[in-house]
Amino acid sequence: MDLSGLLHVRETWSRFCGAHPQFPLFLQAVRSSNALSEGTVVEITVTPAGEQPIHSKTRISAEDAEGFRSIAQLIGR
Secondary structure, eight states: OOHHHHHHHHHHHHHHHHHHHHHHHHHHHHEEEEEEEETEEHHHHHOOOTTTEEEEEOOOHHHHHHHHHHHHTTTTT
């Protein structure tokens, strides 16, 4: 991804956070509590308008947790 692509992603994320201010607070709470550690279960449900919910459930492995830590260091958080 080139620099203009990264800037576009940053601008898009900024607009999303402005429209949905509780979501970045949720992500901050997850990060600050070190919740994405080995053994943590992550469940996600997406419900498209007028459709059935789509569910996913996964358990974080040690490798996953290390990946999350690396990403957090890369973005300086």
